[in-house]
Amino acid sequence: MSARRRGRGGFPLHHEEHLGDHRSWRLLHARYLARPRSAKAGNSRLPVPVIFGHFALAAVGLVVWIIYVITDKGALAWTAFGLLVPVALLGFAMLARWIPVYRARSAAAAAGQQSEPAERYFPVPVVAGHGLFAVVTVLLVLLTALGIGGS
Template sequence: MDIAALIAWVVTALGGFYMLGVWLSHGGARGGTSHLPVPVVFGHFALAAVGLVVWIVYVITDKDALAWTAFALLLPVALLGFVMLARWIPVHRDRAAELGGAGQNAPAERHFPVPVVAGHGLAAVVTLVLVLLTALGMGE
């Protein structure tokens, strides 16, 4: 199950990297009209990256403390992800309401493709569950 969690985590990270790239390329880090606070975005990214490294070390060493550490790191990652999702939904609804699409002054996160957002979230939930089940010793 630890390898399945690793695969799910990498898939989640790929979606996250894509959205981070879209957000940065549309000026998200410069503030402007983005509804996603820069510290939240980079905090989510940093904690997830550290957690992934911890999980890789766990897979190599099979030390239970590392599995629990990775799970503990995922909790604030998930919380920050929900914060960003809650702030993204109104931006997405505004885009859907506009017939002309995103304008020049549109928030950077308006350019996130819905399938990528949904896939990232689904993969994140799968990752969290698999990491928890692994830490609990299930699937050994």
């Protein structure tokens, strides 16, 4: 019997490699949620309904897309695309609110502000990668719904 090295949760180490994507998502949200919030209004520029709506619509779109892949019904591809449009709009709204907060990072540090928005600590590569994958996903779903590149 070979002794395999085990990682967190008792999984063999080669299984942990596949969990990397989930870890980056959890890291992004954990950093956002772990930051203390003061009672002042405007502590965060990302409203909870926008964040939840972005996530919920993306999750529903993913489920619809999986059903499309299984059934190959064109209406489901268009439904998935229709769900991605508001997901993208909410994502752009969050990006537009995040950019000034991130740019104000050095000004806030110089002023010694105690109350800083949690989203200021989102890692730029994670935000950029999320946006890049989102654009590619929307384009691929649109091309598939149009029947371009199909067999």
